[in-house]
Structure formats: C-alpha cells, structure tokens
Amino acid sequence: MFKLALKSLLNRKTSVILTVVAIAVSVALLLAVERVKEQVQQNFANTVSGTDLIIGPRSSQTQLLLASIFHIGSMTNAMSWDSYENIAGRDEVDWAVPISLGDSVQGLPVVATTEGYVKHYRYADKQTLNVIQGRWFADNEQAVLGAEAAKTLGLAVGDQLTIAHGSGGLSFSEHDQHPIAVVGVLARTGTPVDQAVFVSLETIETVHGIEPGSAEHADNHQHEGHEHPAESITAALLGLKVKPLALRLQREINTYEKEPLTALMPGMTLQQLWKTLNVFEQTLNGMSAIVVFIGLIGMLTILLASLRERRREMAVLRAVGAGPLTLFSLLVTEAVLVTLFATFAGLALLYTLQWSLMDFIHSQTGILFSLNLPTPAEWWRMGLVVIAGFLLSLIPAWRAYRQSLSDGLTVKV
Amino acid sequence: MSAAIELDKVRFSWSSQVPIIDIDHWRVDCGDTLLLRGASGSGKSTLLSLLAGINKPQRGEICLLGSDITRLSARQRDKFRADHIGYIFQQFNLLPYLSAHENVLLGVHFSALRRQRLTQSATQTATDYLSRLGLSKQQQQQPAAVLSVGQQQRVAAARALIGAPEILIADEPTSALDTEHRDVFIKLLLELSQANNTTVVFVTHDATLAGHFNTHTELSQLNPLPQTASAGGSNV
Numbered sequence: 001m002f003k004l005a006l007k008s009l010l011n012r013k014t015s016v017i018l019t020v021v022a023i024a025v026s027v028a029l030l031l032a033v034e035r036v037k038e039q040v041q042q043n044f045a046n047t048v049s050g051t052d053l054i055i056g057p058r059s060s061q062t063q064l065l066l067a068s069i070f071h072i073g074s075m076t077n078a079m080s081w082d083s084y085e086n087i088a089g090r091d092e093v094d095w096a097v098p099i100s101l102g103d104s105v106q107g108l109p110v111v112a113t114t115e116g117y118v119k120h121y122r123y124a125d126k127q128t129l130n131v132i133q134g135r136w137f138a139d140n141e142q143a144v145l146g147a148e149a150a151k152t153l154g155l156a157v158g159d160q161l162t163i164a165h166g167s168g169g170l171s172f173s174e175h176d177q178h179p180i181a182v183v184g185v186l187a188r189t190g191t192p193v194d195q196a197v198f199v200s201l202e203t204i205e206t207v208h209g210i211e212p213g214s215a216e217h218a219d220n221h222q223h224e225g226h227e228h229p230a231e232s233i234t235a236a237l238l239g240l241k242v243k244p245l246a247l248r249l250q251r252e253i254n255t256y257e258k259e260p261l262t263a264l265m266p267g268m269t270l271q272q273l274w275k276t277l278n279v280f281e282q283t284l285n286g287m288s289a290i291v292v293f294i295g296l297i298g299m300l301t302i303l304l305a306s307l308r309e310r311r312r313e314m315a316v317l318r319a320v321g322a323g324p325l326t327l328f329s330l331l332v333t334e335a336v337l338v339t340l341f342a343t344f345a346g347l348a349l350l351y352t353l354q355w356s357l358m359d360f361i362h363s364q365t366g367i368l369f370s371l372n373l374p375t376p377a378e379w380w381r382m383g384l385v386v387i388a389g390f391l392l393s394l395i396p397a398w399r400a401y402r403q404s405l406s407d408g409l410t411v412k413v
Numbered sequence: 414m415s416a417a418i419e420l421d422k423v424r425f426s427w428s429s430q431v432p433i434i435d436i437d438h439w440r441v442d443c444g445d446t447l448l449l450r451g452a453s454g455s456g457k458s459t460l461l462s463l464l465a466g467i468n469k470p471q472r473g474e475i476c477l478l479g480s481d482i483t484r485l486s487a488r489q490r491d492k493f494r495a496d497h498i499g500y501i502f503q504q505f506n507l508l509p510y511l512s513a514h515e516n517v518l519l520g521v522h523f524s525a526l527r528r529q530r531l532t533q534s535a536t537q538t539a540t541d542y543l544s545r546l547g548l549s550k551q552q553q554q555q556p557a558a559v560l561s562v563g564q565q566q567r568v569a570a571a572r573a574l575i576g577a578p579e580i581l582i583a584d585e586p587t588s589a590l591d592t593e594h595r596d597v598f599i600k601l602l603l604e605l606s607q608a609n610n611t612t613v614v615f616v617t618h619d620a621t622l623a624g625h626f627n628t629h630t631e632l633s634q635l636n637p638l639p640q641t642a643s644a645g646g647s648n649v
C-alpha cells in the first residue's frame with residue numbers, strides 16, 4: 001500500500017513536488033513564528049536577572065526597560081543625580097548602578113556607568129559579566145567593549161575610539177578631541193551587552209563638554225568630598241536587600257515627590273511586553289496557519305483532480321482484489337505521505353534559514369538563535385499540520401470510495 | 414466434473430427498472446475454456462462483474478467453486494476475487510506508474526493464498542510468465558505505459574494467472590489487437606491457463622474466435638431478455 005502510494009505520487013512528480021514545496025514553505029513559516037517568539041522571549045528573559053528594580057525618569061515601563069537594558073529606543077527625559085542618590089541611599093537598597101545612555105560609537109550604544117555595572121549586572125542564570133581581555137575601566141577616557149562591539153569596531157585593548165553624540169550611525173558631531181582608550185573587552189553573553197561600549201559617567205560628561213562635578217545643585221551633597229559624576233542619568237539598576245520589598249519601593253518611587261519617576265520590576269514588565277506582543281504573535285500565527293491551510297488545499301485539489309484520470313487505475317486495483325476501503329486508504333496514505341514529507345522539508349528549510357541567518361540576526365539585534373532540536377510546541381505544530389492533511393484527505397478518499405463502488409470494473413472513459 | 418461456475422435464477426438490473434441480466438441456469442465445468450459471445454451492450458461486462466463479485470444480483474445464486482458468493486459480504490467477495498479470480502480487461506489493464514513486472518506482482522498482492530500457491534518466489538514467477546509471453550527482461554522493467562497494446566495485454570494475462578487462480582475472466586481482451594496478435598495472444602493465454610488448470614470465461618463480440626475454445630455460448634440464449642438497452646449500449 002505504502003509502496004503503491006509512493007509510486008503513484010512519483011508518477012505525478014511535478015504537481016506533487018509543487019504541492020510539497022508550497023506546504024513545506026508554509027510549515028517553515030509556521031515554525032519560524034513559534035521559534036522566533038520562543039527565542040526572543042528566551043533571549044529577553046535572559047538579558048537581565050538579579051536586578052530587582054529599574055528606575056528612571058517618568059515614562060512607560062516598557063520604554064524604560066527597552067532603553068535601559070536592551071538599548072532600544074531612547075528616553076526623552078533624564079533623572080537627576082540627586083534623586084538617584086536619594087533612592088540609592090535608602091536602607092533597603094543593597095546596590096545601585098547608574099546608567100547614562102544616548103551616545104554611540106559608529107552606531108553602537110554607549111553605556112556610561114560605574115564599576116558597579118560589572119559587579120552587579122547579571123544575565124541568564126545569574127551569570128556575571130567577564131572581562132576576558134584587559135580590565136574594567138578605572139578612569140575617565142577609558143572604554144570597555146562588549147564582545148560583538150569589539151568585533152564590529154575591529155578594536156582591541158590598547159586601541160582608541162571616539163564617541164558621537166546621539167545614537168545615529170556615523171554622527172556629524174564626533175568629539176575628536178576626546179580620544180578614548182579601549183582598556184577591556186567582555187566575554188560574549190548573548191545579550192545586548194555584547195553590542196555596547198561601556199565608559200564612565202565622567203567620560204560622557206567630558207564628551208558633552210561639561211566638567212564633571214561642576215554643576216551646582218540646590219540640594220546639599222550627602223557624601224562630602226564626593227563629587228557628582230554626572231548631573232543627570234538615564235536610569236539606574238537597583239538590587240534590594242529584601243526582595244519582597246520591591247513592590248513597595250516601586251510604588252514609592254512611582255509617587256516620588258521631588259521628581260516624576262518610574263520604577264519597574266524587570267520580570268513583570270517583560271511579561272506585560274509579551275502580552276502586548278501576543279496580539280502580534282497571534283496575528284502572525286493566524287496568517288501562517290492560513291498559508292498552511294492554502295498549501296493543504298492545493299494538495300486536496302491535485303488529489304481530487306487526479307481521481308477522474310485514475311478511475312481506470314481504481315478499476316484495475318479492484319479487479320486484482322482491492323476493496324473500496326483499500327482505495328480509500330490508498331488516497332489517505334498518499335495525502336499523509338505528502339504532508340509528512342512536506343512537513344519535514346519545512347523543518348529542514350527552517351534550520352537552513354536559521355543557520356544561514358543566525359550571524360546576521362545576532363549582529364543586528366543581539367538575539368542569538370540557537371540551533372536547538374524542535375521544541376514540544378514545534379512538534380505539536382507539525383503534528384497539527386499532518387493531522388490537518390490527514391483530515392483533508394478524507395474528502396478525496398471518500399470520493400474514491402464512492403467512485404469505485406459505482407464504477408466497479410466497468411469504467412466509462 | 415465439478416462446477417467452477419453455477420448460476421441459478423440470477424436477476425440483476427443497474428438502476429432498478431429493467432433487468433439487464435436474467436439467467437435461469439448456467440453452469441461452467443472446472444477446467445473448461447468457454448467463449449461467451451454477445452452483442453455490444455447486451456450485458457456481458459455486467460454479467461462478469463457479477464461473477465467477479467463486484468456487484469451483487471438482486472436475486473438468485475452465484476456459486477463459484479462451490480460457494481455461493483451472493484451470501485458473502487462485499488468485503489468477503491473482494492477477498493474471494495483476490496484469491497480465486499484473475500481478470501483481464503479489454504484494455505488499460507495496467508497501472509502506468511509500475512513496471513510490467515510490478516504489474517504482474519499486483520496479481521498476488523492482495524492474496525496470501527495465491528502467494529502460497531507459488532512454487533518459487535513471486536518475482537521469479539512473474540519473470541518466467543512474462544518471458545513465456547515474449548517480453549524481454551528489459552521490457553519487463555519498463556513502465557507499463559511505454560509497452561504496446563499487445564504487450565500490455567500479455568502483461569495483464571500474466572497478472573491474471575499468477576498464483577494459479579481457479580477462474581480466469583477475460584472481458585474482450587483481444588478487441589484492441591489486430592488479427593495476428595489476437596490469435597497468438599489467445600493461444601498463449603490458453604496455454605498458461607491449462608498449465609494451471611484454470612477455468613476460462615472469455616467474453617467477446619467476435620464469433621470467429623470460437624475455434625480456440627472448448628465451449629461456445631451465446632449470451633442471448635443464456636439471457637433471453639428483450640434487449641431494450643442494446644441500441645445505445647456501449648462497448649466497454
């Protein structure tokens with residue numbers, strides 16, 4: 001039966017191959033949507049861990065999260081150093097790392113921060129950042145590069161770079177008068193850290209032409225003899241001594257009186273982000289499901305069309321002893337073979353695409369698509385396609401059954 | 414001599430109204446070779462589909478090899494056909510996407526019984542049959558569609574006879590052949606059947622073939638119906 005179905009399909013190579021291609025492409029699409037979602041989610045969730053709160057100027061939580069951790073988009077406002085110090089100095093705060101964004105090196109984001117970043121930033125399963133070459137910056141006019149940034153810029157420890165104001169590509173206002181020395185390169189993390197260039201807050205102030213610590217403030221400094229490294233910052237990462245206090249502190253910061261601020265818990269905000277993206281994902285899913293369905297309808301069409309010309313074939317099979325049910329299962333077998341084959345071809349196509357685009361996507365988005373075995377969700381989708389193919393095949397199979405009953409051996413051609 | 418085929422008061426009509434088959438009694442002995450002649454549209458193919466168990470008469474008994482197939486379910490009749498009957502059509506006997514050799518193997522594909530009867534492997538038997546019918550080894554491996562009509566009919570004969578079924582039914586198998594090929598074909602067919610002791614029911618509208626067969630029966634005598642449908646009858 002299997003062999004018969006296979007040979008019969010091979011006999012109709014052209015139309016069968018076209019159908020297989022159509023279904024394979026649609027299956028690849030269906031799987032790609034799932035895979036992209038899965039891996040983006042994985043990558044995003046892996047990007048920040050161990051940070052209890054992120055604070056910044058008043059904005060949407062999503063915007064603050066995307067800007068501070070993923071270096072996507074920008075913050076229109078800034079948060080004053082005073083507010084930062086105030087919050088960082090609270091009892092429940094274990095550590096605080098200020099971040100100032102908005103500049104770039106040949107299109108790569110510059111993250112101005114402190115030594116605290118390399119100490120406290122965690123990604124994936126609470127992994128720390130590793131400086132594999134050189135060391136973390138200790139002084140002004142020094143920079144540390146993410147793994148991918150070092151590769152893109154072609155710089156290593158000992159080289160120099162210049163920072164451009166703004167996040168554009170090759171900026172017009174490069175500050176050539178401030179050459180900055182590369183003193184360290186970080187190990188690859190698979191997070192946006194890889195794309196970033198890290199400098200001290202003071203460095204960025206100098207680049208902007210402001211003398212660090214020169215700004216006058218109404219409030220008195222809390223730490224005497226300690227100058228402000230910056231007048232204002234974009235955001236700050238906080239670690240708390242007692243994690244459950246995050247919710248309360250978040251509420252307090254969101255209602256901070258001296259300045260409109262936003263605080264977010266990374267995990268919660270990511271979840272909200274998924275909810276927003278969910279609609280988008282569902283739409284893509286729906287569309288790829290429709291494409292798969294169209295592919296299967298194509299298969300249905302060639303099977304139905306073939307029935308008329310195969311009436312003789314059916315009569316021959318009946319003459320050698322096949323019952324109508326045998327013909328029914330012959331057609332089902334053909335359809336299931338086509339869908340099975342097409343589904344695996346689709347899977348192969350997906351891996352090929354992923355493999356060839358992996359580096360490109362990583363360098364563009366920082367998202368690393370790992371070549372894993374299909375996940376249960378993906379198997380499930382493939383299973384659904386095959387089941388759909390099977391169900392649709394019942395139509396031509398039923399037709400063949402009826403036809404062979406009424407034709408018997410006396411086919412009129 | 415026992416009966417290979419015995420019909421008793423068989424009546425069959427396609428769509429209710431006029432019966433196309435109404436046979437009071439008909440018997441074919443085992444090992445007989447019979448030519449059944451009838452005009453186009455007289456119901457020859459219809460009668461054969463009853464014998465093959467594809468269709469069931471509305472009335473009467475059809476005993477093949479001692480069992481009444483009208484009492485069998487459709488499924489059992491399919492099984493019976495696979496086991497005991499070889500069938501040859503007028504033309505288009507083969508699956509075009511299989512080789513001649515594979516088409517012959519189809520003859521035992523649906524019957525374990527016929528496979529058991531083989532004295533050597535099915536592959537070897539098919540090769541032997543086709544060689545005896547004059548197909549070269551190379552032609553045997555070609556797709557059936559590229560063979561000439563005469564060769565296709567011989568492949569059909571090999572398929573119908575492989576595994577030694579007790580009954581061979583041939584529905585105008587030579588009407589697409591020219592005279593010369595026709596006589597050679599019938600000779601080969603009868604030779605192979607006799608070797609297997611197969612009963613042959615050979616249907617045709619051509620009375621000149623009668624010389625090849627032991628028995629000659631006219632359908633009009635067997636089935637004395639007012640042939641209302643014959644005028645527009647087709648010749649399938």
Ligand SMILES: Nc1ncnc2c1ncn2[C@@H]1O[C@H](COP(=O)(O)OP(=O)(O)O)[C@@H](O)[C@H]1O
Nearest residue numbers: 410427453454455456457458459642647648649
């Ligand atoms: N499958 C069928 N369904 C309905 N009517 C049929 C079918 N096969 C044959 N007939 C009718 O039965 C009559 C006899 O046909 P057939 O048995 O093929 O004659 P013959 O083989 O002697 O030429 C014709 O009128 C034909 O239209």
Ligand SMILES: [Mg+2]
Nearest residue numbers: 457458648649
């Ligand atoms: Mg006929």
